[in-house]
Amino acid sequence: AQSVTQLGSHVSVSEGALVLLRCNYSSSVPPYLFWYVQYPNQGLQLLLKYTSAATLVKGINGFEAEFKKSETSFHLTKPSAHMSDAAEYFCAVRPDRGSTLGRLYFGRGTQLTVWP
Amino acid sequence: DTAVSQTPKYLVTQMGNDKSIKCEQNLGHDTMYWYKQDSKKFLKIMFSYNNKELIINETVPNRFSPKSPDKAHLNLHINSLELGDSAVYFCASSQELGTGGYNEQFFGPGTRLTVL
Numbered sequence: 001a002q003s004v005t006q007l008g009s010h011v012s013v014s015e016g017a018l019v020l021l022r023c024n025y026s027s028s029v030p031p032y033l034f035w036y037v038q039y040p041n042q043g044l045q046l047l048l049k050y051t052s053a054a055t056l057v058k059g060i061n062g063f064e065a066e067f068k069k070s071e072t073s074f075h076l077t078k079p080s081a082h083m084s085d086a087a088e089y090f091c092a093v094r095p096d097r098g099s100t101l102g103r104l105y106f107g108r109g110t111q112l113t114v115w116p
Numbered sequence: 117d118t119a120v121s122q123t124p125k126y127l128v129t130q131m132g133n134d135k136s137i138k139c140e141q142n143l144g145h146d147t148m149y150w151y152k153q154d155s156k157k158f159l160k161i162m163f164s165y166n167n168k169e170l171i172i173n174e175t176v177p178n179r180f181s182p183k184s185p186d187k188a189h190l191n192l193h194i195n196s197l198e199l200g201d202s203a204v205y206f207c208a209s210s211q212e213l214g215t216g217g218y219n220e221q222f223f224g225p226g227t228r229l230t231v232l
């Protein structure tokens with residue numbers, strides 16, 4: 001079975017500090033990987049996605065993620081946190097590449113708090 | 117224009133009632149989904165429709181019945197509501213055919229269902 005593990009349900013950083021949100025996946029073949037952000041009382045918004053074109057993926061709002069096959073990881077980073085980054089972040093895996101199932105498996109989310 | 121819209125945004129109802137949530141997407145996508153987000157913010161897929169055909173049907177009680185009148189709409193009808201059905205329900209859409217399956221899913225704003 002596919003699984004996505006997000007280490008740390010809560011991460012707190014000071015404004016201007018590095019943001020690191022961890023995501024590990026289990027998949028028999030390299031999957032498609034996504035990071036979504038959810039602001040309070042809103043739907044999910046795509047931050048970035050990995051589709052095998054490049055291992056370092058840049059997304060919106062200054063976020064980026066690196067796919068490391070050997071570590072089965074897809075950690076999300078941002079060099080300098082901003083107050084507006086405070087939200088819930090979800091890592092998602094689509095293991096069935098090329099099929100029409102479209103099934104996404106989500107991690108349990110990481111709540112990012114940014115202190116002034 | 118809103119890409120994926122859901123109505124209602126909030127739904128409060130009594131146990132045993134029947135209710136429906138509507139979803140519409142104006143992105144021209146061929147696949148639509150329903151996800152359930154529980155109180156701990158865990159997201160899990162419930163159903164997926166591709167060109168009005170049911171593709172994914174996770175282990176969901178028969179009380180939940182999706183209906184797709186056309187490619188742009190996917191409604192969720194719930195019979196005999198129970199306390200455990202309280203959650204946020206998200207609709208999503210993506211373009212699957214002809215894309216290799218890497219296209220992201222676009223999410224609606226969610227419907228918060230509270231069963232009393």
